[in-house]
Amino acid sequence: MLYRLALLIFLVALAPHARAEAAADFGEHLAACAACHGKQGEGVQGAEYYPHLAGKPAGYLLEQLRGFRDGRRVSTQMMWYVRFADDAFLQSIADYYAALPPRTRSADTGAAQLTDERRHVAQNLVEHGDPAHDVPACSACHGANLAGLEPGVPALLGLPVDYVIAQFGAWREGVRNGAPPDCMHDVAGKIAADDIRAIAVYLSQQSNVDSLRPSPAGSFVPPKACGSLPHAETAK
Amino acid sequence: MKALRIAAIVAVPFLLAALAIGFFLFEQQGGLAPYRIPKDSSRVVAADAETLKRGEYLARIGDCQACHTAPSGTPFAGGRGFASGYGMIYSSNLTPDREHGIGAWSVDEFAHAMRHGVSRRGPLYPVFPYEHFATLADADIDAIYIYLRSLPASANVPPANRLDFPASWRSALVLWRMLHYRPEPAPAANDDRGRYLVDGLGHCAMCHSTREPSGALATGGYLAGGRIPGSGWYAPPLDAKQLRRYSVEQLAGYLRSGASDAGAAYGPMAEVVYRSLQALSEDDALAMASYLKKVPARPRRDTEFTLLPEAPRQTVMGNGADIYKHHCADCHGNDGEGKNGQYPALRDAVATVAPDPINAVRMVLYGGFPAAMAHNPQPYSMPPFVQQLSPAEIAAVTNYVRETFGGQRSYLTPADVEAMHGIVLD
Numbered sequence: 001m002l003y004r005l006a007l008l009i010f011l012v013a014l015a016p017h018a019r020a021e022a023a024a025d026f027g028e029h030l031a032a033c034a035a036c037h038g039k040q041g042e043g044v045q046g047a048e049y050y051p052h053l054a055g056k057p058a059g060y061l062l063e064q065l066r067g068f069r070d071g072r073r074v075s076t077q078m079m080w081y082v083r084f085a086d087d088a089f090l091q092s093i094a095d096y097y098a099a100l101p102p103r104t105r106s107a108d109t110g111a112a113q114l115t116d117e118r119r120h121v122a123q124n125l126v127e128h129g130d131p132a133h134d135v136p137a138c139s140a141c142h143g144a145n146l147a148g149l150e151p152g153v154p155a156l157l158g159l160p161v162d163y164v165i166a167q168f169g170a171w172r173e174g175v176r177n178g179a180p181p182d183c184m185h186d187v188a189g190k191i192a193a194d195d196i197r198a199i200a201v202y203l204s205q206q207s208n209v210d211s212l213r214p215s216p217a218g219s220f221v222p223p224k225a226c227g228s229l230p231h232a233e234t235a236k
Numbered sequence: 237m238k239a240l241r242i243a244a245i246v247a248v249p250f251l252l253a254a255l256a257i258g259f260f261l262f263e264q265q266g267g268l269a270p271y272r273i274p275k276d277s278s279r280v281v282a283a284d285a286e287t288l289k290r291g292e293y294l295a296r297i298g299d300c301q302a303c304h305t306a307p308s309g310t311p312f313a314g315g316r317g318f319a320s321g322y323g324m325i326y327s328s329n330l331t332p333d334r335e336h337g338i339g340a341w342s343v344d345e346f347a348h349a350m351r352h353g354v355s356r357r358g359p360l361y362p363v364f365p366y367e368h369f370a371t372l373a374d375a376d377i378d379a380i381y382i383y384l385r386s387l388p389a390s391a392n393v394p395p396a397n398r399l400d401f402p403a404s405w406r407s408a409l410v411l412w413r414m415l416h417y418r419p420e421p422a423p424a425a426n427d428d429r430g431r432y433l434v435d436g437l438g439h440c441a442m443c444h445s446t447r448e449p450s451g452a453l454a455t456g457g458y459l460a461g462g463r464i465p466g467s468g469w470y471a472p473p474l475d476a477k478q479l480r481r482y483s484v485e486q487l488a489g490y491l492r493s494g495a496s497d498a499g500a501a502y503g504p505m506a507e508v509v510y511r512s513l514q515a516l517s518e519d520d521a522l523a524m525a526s527y528l529k530k531v532p533a534r535p536r537r538d539t540e541f542t543l544l545p546e547a548p549r550q551t552v553m554g555n556g557a558d559i560y561k562h563h564c565a566d567c568h569g570n571d572g573e574g575k576n577g578q579y580p581a582l583r584d585a586v587a588t589v590a591p592d593p594i595n596a597v598r599m600v601l602y603g604g605f606p607a608a609m610a611h612n613p614q615p616y617s618m619p620p621f622v623q624q625l626s627p628a629e630i631a632a633v634t635n636y637v638r639e640t641f642g643g644q645r646s647y648l649t650p651a652d653v654e655a656m657h658g659i660v661l662d
Binding site: 026028029030031032033034035036070071072076077079080081082083084085086088089090092 | 578606613616617619659
C-alpha cells in the first residue's frame with residue numbers, strides 16, 4: 001500500500017516534467033515554422049512581419065491552420081507547409097504553440113510612429129470603438145488587456161504593424177475569410193484606412209510584460225457574433 | 237492549260253502519298269473505333285453495397301478526386317487547372333449532374349471514355365490518363381462508375397480551357413493521337429496485381445516516365461524519370477536500380493505513408509500519398525512495391541538539366557562544406573547519413589542523385605512538411621533557407637551535397653537559384 005502510494009506520488013511529480021519534455025520534443029518537428037515564427041513561437045526580431053504564436057488560444061490557431069489548408073486564408077508560404085496535413089496534426093501544432101508562454105516584448109516597429117493626436121484616435125478606437133459607425137472596441141472582444149479570449153480570440157499585444165494592416169486589407173477584400181457571420185470582415189469595412197494604420201502602430205507598441213494569457217472562456221461576452229467561433233459564447 | 241496538267245501530274249503522287257500516310261497513322265491510333273461512342277448502350281450494372289465500396293476504393297487509389305476537384309471546390313465537380321505546353325486545361329465535372337456532369341452517360345459510354353479517351357464531347361486531352369486506364373478490367377471500371385453515380389450531383393461548370401491554337405481546337409487532338417497515341421492491346425491476364433495497379437489506376441508513368449516536349453512518352457522512357465510536364469518538379473526513375481535502397485516492405489510503407497528513412501515525399505508525390513495512396517490496402521501496396529523493384533533500369537539519358545539554359549556550366553562549390561556543417565549536419569549528419577525516423581539521409585537520396593537539381597534547390601530554399609496523416613501522423617519538417625542564405629550560398633551548399641553524397645556533377649549558379657525564388661504551389 002505504502003509502496004503504491006510512493007509510486008503514485010513519484011509518477012504525479014514526474015508528470016509535468018514528462019509533459020514539458022514531450023512538448024519540447026514536438027517542437028523538433030516544427031523547424032519549418034521556427035524560421036519565421038521563432039523557436040518558441042515568439043517571432044523573429046528584425047524586419048518583422050510574421051506574427052508571434054506563443055500563447056494564442058489553440059482554437060484560434062487551429063482555425064487559421066485549417067484556413068490556410070482549405071483556402072479561407074491566403075498565404076502561399078503557409079499553404080505550402082500545411083496543404084497536405086490532416087486535422088490531427090494541425091491540432092498538435094496549435095496545442096504546442098498555445099501552451100508556450102506569451103511573448104512579453106512589443107513589436108519592432110521600425111520607423112512607424114504616431115503623433116499624439118493619432119495615438120489618441122487609435123487608443124480611443126481600441127478602447128471604446130466608434131459607436132456612431134457600429135464599430136466595437138477591440139477590447140470588447142480581445143479583452144480589456146488585449147490578451148485574447150479562449151477558445152478562439154487572439155491577443156493583439158505587440159503584433160507587427162505591417163501584419164495587422166495586411167490582415168485588415170485581407171478582411172476587406174475577402175482574401176481572409178472567417179465562417180459567416182464574418183465579424184472581422186464587417187468591422188474592417190467600417191474603419192478608415194488612416195485609422196487602421198494608427199491602430200496597427202498603436203497595437204505594435206503594446207508589450208505584455210506580465211506574459212498575460214488569454215482570458216478564460218466565458219469570462220466576458222463579446223458584443224458581436226463570430227461564425228469562426230461557434231463554440232464560443234457571443235452576443236446574438 | 238498544259239502547265240496545269242503538268243502540275244496535276246506532279247502533285248497527284250504527293251497527295252496520294254500524304255493520304256496513305258494519314259490513313260496509316262489514323263489506323264495506328266485505333267482507326268474509327270475510338271470515335272464510335274456507345275451512346276445507346278442499355279447495359280446496367282447492379283449498384284450493390286459491395287460494388288459501391290470497391291468503386292470508392294478504386295477511385296481513391298486512382299486519385300480521380302485530386303484532379304477532378306478545384307481548390308476548395310466540390311469533390312469530383314471538376315475545375316482544377318493543369319498547365320501544359322499548350323496552355324491551361326481544366327478538369328471536368330464527374331458528378332451525376334445530367335447537364336454539367338456525367339449523369340447522362342451509360343456505363344459503356346463511361347468505359348469508352350476511360351479506355352479510348354473520347355467522350356460525347358469529343359477527344360479528351362491526354363492530361364486525362366486514358367492510355368493507362370485502357371488496361372483496367374471491366375469489373376473495375378463498372379465499380380468506379382457505380383461509385384461516381386452515388387455522389388451528390390453538382391451543377392458546377394469548370395472554367396473553359398485556355399489553349400493556344402491549334403490545341404484549342406478539339407479536333408486537332410485527332411492529329412495529336414495520330415502522331416503520338418498507340419493503343420496497346422490489354423494484357424491477356426492481369427496476373428501481376430502490382431503491374432496492374434502501377435500501369436493502370438496508379439498511372440505512375442504520367443509523372444515518372446521520360447516525356448518528349450510534345451508530352452508524348454519518349455522511346456524507352458517507361459518509368460525512366462524526368463521533369464514533370466507543367467510542373468517544377470523532377471520525378472525519379474522507378475526501377476530496380478533506383479529503388480535498391482528499399483526493401484519491398486519499406487517501399488510499400490513509403491507508398492502509404494510518404495516517408496521512409498531514405499527520404500520523404502514532397503510536392504506532387506506528397507499530394508498523391510495524401511489524397512490517394514494512403515488508402516492502399518497493405519496487399520496492394522506490397523504488390524506495387526514488388527513490381528516496381530522488378531522494373532529493369534533503363535540506361536540513363538544524357539539529358540543535361542538546366543534551370544537557366546544560358547548559365548555557364550561550372551561548379552560553384554565555394555564554402556559549401558562549411559555551410560553544410562553549420563546549417564545541415566545537425567539533422568542530416570556529417571556524412572549525410574541522416575537520423576533514423578526523423579531526418580532523412582542525403583547520401584544517395586532522390587534529390588541528391590537526380591540529374592535534375594530542381595527538387596534539391598526547392599527543398600533548400602523553401603523546406604516543407606511531408607504529408608501528415610494516419611500512416612505518418614507527426615512528420616518532421618525541413619526549414620526554409622531562403623531568408624538565411626544568399627543565392628550564392630544556396631548554390632554552393634546544394635552543389636556540395638549533390639557531389640559529395642550523390643556523386644552527381646552539379647553546376648548550380650546563384651542565377652539558377654534566383655530563378656527559383658517564389659514559392660509555386662505546383
